[in-house]
Amino acid sequence: MNTPADLRYAKSHEWVRMEKDRATVGITDHAQTELSDVVFVDLPKPGRKVNAGEVIATVESVKAASDIYAPVGGEITEANAALASDPGLINRDPYANGWLFRLKPTSAATDHLLSPDQYSASLQK
Amino acid sequence: MSDAVSESPLAPCHQAAGGRMIPFAGWNLPVQFSGLIQEHQATRQAAGLFDISHMGQIRAQGPGALACLEGLLANDPSKLSDGEGHYSFLTNDRGGVADDLFLYRLGPEDFFLVVNASRHKEVLDGLKRKEGPQVRFTGAPGSAVGMALQGPKAAKILAKLVPQGTPLPERNRISHANLEGRDALVARTGYTGEDGFEIFADLKTGPKIWTKLLELGKPEGLLPCGLGARDSLRLEAGLPLNGQDLSHEITPVEAGLGFFVDVGRPRPFPGRSILENQKKNGPARITIALRGEVGQPPPRHGYPVFFEGKKIGEITSGLPSPTLGHGIALALVNSPAPALGQLVDFEVRGRNVPAKVCKRKFLKNK
Numbered sequence: 001m002n003t004p005a006d007l008r009y010a011k012s013h014e015w016v017r018m019e020k021d022r023a024t025v026g027i028t029d030h031a032q033t034e035l036s037d038v039v040f041v042d043l044p045k046p047g048r049k050v051n052a053g054e055v056i057a058t059v060e061s062v063k064a065a066s067d068i069y070a071p072v073g074g075e076i077t078e079a080n081a082a083l084a085s086d087p088g089l090i091n092r093d094p095y096a097n098g099w100l101f102r103l104k105p106t107s108a109a110t111d112h113l114l115s116p117d118q119y120s121a122s123l124q125k
Numbered sequence: 126m127s128d129a130v131s132e133s134p135l136a137p138c139h140q141a142a143g144g145r146m147i148p149f150a151g152w153n154l155p156v157q158f159s160g161l162i163q164e165h166q167a168t169r170q171a172a173g174l175f176d177i178s179h180m181g182q183i184r185a186q187g188p189g190a191l192a193c194l195e196g197l198l199a200n201d202p203s204k205l206s207d208g209e210g211h212y213s214f215l216t217n218d219r220g221g222v223a224d225d226l227f228l229y230r231l232g233p234e235d236f237f238l239v240v241n242a243s244r245h246k247e248v249l250d251g252l253k254r255k256e257g258p259q260v261r262f263t264g265a266p267g268s269a270v271g272m273a274l275q276g277p278k279a280a281k282i283l284a285k286l287v288p289q290g291t292p293l294p295e296r297n298r299i300s301h302a303n304l305e306g307r308d309a310l311v312a313r314t315g316y317t318g319e320d321g322f323e324i325f326a327d328l329k330t331g332p333k334i335w336t337k338l339l340e341l342g343k344p345e346g347l348l349p350c351g352l353g354a355r356d357s358l359r360l361e362a363g364l365p366l367n368g369q370d371l372s373h374e375i376t377p378v379e380a381g382l383g384f385f386v387d388v389g390r391p392r393p394f395p396g397r398s399i400l401e402n403q404k405k406n407g408p409a410r411i412t413i414a415l416r417g418e419v420g421q422p423p424p425r426h427g428y429p430v431f432f433e434g435k436k437i438g439e440i441t442s443g444l445p446s447p448t449l450g451h452g453i454a455l456a457l458v459n460s461p462a463p464a465l466g467q468l469v470d471f472e473v474r475g476r477n478v479p480a481k482v483c484k485r486k487f488l489k490n491k
Contacts, residue, residue: 036353037162039445040422042474058474060423062161062444063353084420 001123002029004095008110009119010071015095018110023072026099027059027090030123035061038087043079043101050076050103052112057100059090071113074103133178134270134328138335142349149352150242151266152179157351164354165447168317171346172276174338175355181245182269182325183252185236189259194236197255197394198228199377201387205230208298210237210312212385215248220376220396220403224248225367227314229299237299237310238264239271239323241367270331274338274347275321275358282342283311283322286334293322305333316355318362318488360442360453363414363485369426370412370441370455378403379457381412381485410438411460415469415480416490417445417452422473424454424480431470431477432463440471446487452480453487 007015013031017024032038042058050056050070057068079101083089090098114122130148133139139146144155154176158164167173185194194202200213210229217223224244229237240248245266252262274283280293287293287302294300299312307330315321326334339349356366365371370380377386378400388401417424424443429436438458446453454471463469463482470477483490 036157036160039162042422058422060445062165062357062447063156065422065425 001033001120002095003116003120005116007095007116008071008113009116010069010113011122012069014068014071016071016110016113018072018105018108021104022077022102023074023105024099024102025071026094027068028119029094032091032094032098035059035066036063036091037061038090041083041087041090041100043083044076046076046078048076050074059100068100070103072103072105072110073107074105076101076103078102131267133176134267134331135176135178135272135335138332139176139349142339144349144351147352150179152242154179155349155351157353158349161351161353161357162447164348164350165357167346167348168276168319168350168354168358169448170277172274172278172282172321172342173317173348173350173354173358174335174342175273175275175350176335177271177273177323178269178331179242180271181238181240181242181248181264181266182271183238183240183249183262183264185238185252185260185262186234187258187260188234189257190234190236193255193260194228195390195392195394199386199394199400200228201390202228202230202236203390204387207232208294208300210297210299210314214377214385215251216377216394216396216400217373218395220378220399221373222367222371222375222377222380223373225365225371225377227312229312231299231310239325242266243368268328270326270328270335271323272331272335272338273315273317273321273323274342275315275317276319276347278342278345278347279319279321282338282345282347285341286337287311296320305330305337309334316362316364317358318364318486319358357444357447360444360455361446361448361487363455363487365455366442370457375457376400376403376408379408379410379412407460409460410457411462412441412455412457413462414483414485414487415440415443415452415454415456415471416449416483416487417454417478417480419451421452421478423452424471424473424478428471428473430456430458431472432458432467437462437469448488454480455485
């Protein structure tokens, strides 16, 4: 499984890229493989405030709807509009064009999240 | 039911083919191989091969077999001729469905039932209580292999496996065939809405048949398929799933399957008078088919359904149709139900999404 070194990971299989005043969130390569072909995405609207660990989006395959949890808290600034017409981007490019939403994080702290090595190890269990 | 999970006798084949295994009704079964949508399309356009070894294969034999089954099943077994099969129900005293099944008549004193995995033990135990010198029942879980070869290329592929000159059965018929050196049962039935076959074989020969079919079918576009595609294919065809669209609390008439309940015969079966009344006067609840819109969230099992602002029932099965590109669903709603073409809503994550009442064979809707 592909696990980029510059990201932080949640046990619930979301990744987050922390930049200055901006956090980008998506689901991991492992998660998109488990879900199989994504056919529908429900994303949050800009302006919505969310706490870390809250359900913030839904990703649906033919088989099931899966909840997506916010890895960090903050205010939603942008949702990935390209996913509405092409939700398969999540399967094809989970760490780049398949991102889900961006938010302005309340705090820069990511101590509660996993490093790439910790996340990879969690998948071996 | 115990928590123990049984391995399918085809499990070594699935591991070799990269099948992703999940527990289902006490069995470890492949949910997908190459991908649900790819497998779904292969079955619609060419062919798919499904492991159905979890389904219960029960044999009823003896001079009293027919009479015994007549007293238990909602569709009349005496209508069947040798080599013929039909869809039927084991009902409870309230007319609810204990199990839905396929019944085949192999001979005047020899019947073959294919029942759901989740009900297999309960059904077999119930039948065994009726056993006597006139009828005996066999077919414990895990004692045989079952597979379904489905799709427009299914007959062409199977014709390569049977000995030359062996005729394939016609629709809803069953016959013996020598497959990989041993006698197997081949029925022209399925759960996908496509032409196809269900093959029932012994534990030793089953894996050989599976492997050979995949090999013979490869040039035709055959793919091994998992439970995921099995569910999306059956729902597109408007076929019910026991435990969702049918249950101990839902009668066949409420499920829109009254056609398969025969009340015009002398012998009683459990719940007969209730079902007779529902067929004559209409049930209080009825199953309707719904189609969603492209770009809207798909309907799912358990979502509430509203008509003119009032809750009228719930989705029993729903998913995004791989063929149609929008949501499809069966819903059990209060009668009188909204008519074909009328708009209803279903509730998804706190908001209402529109859907239109349509024909149950979703692929036949224009």
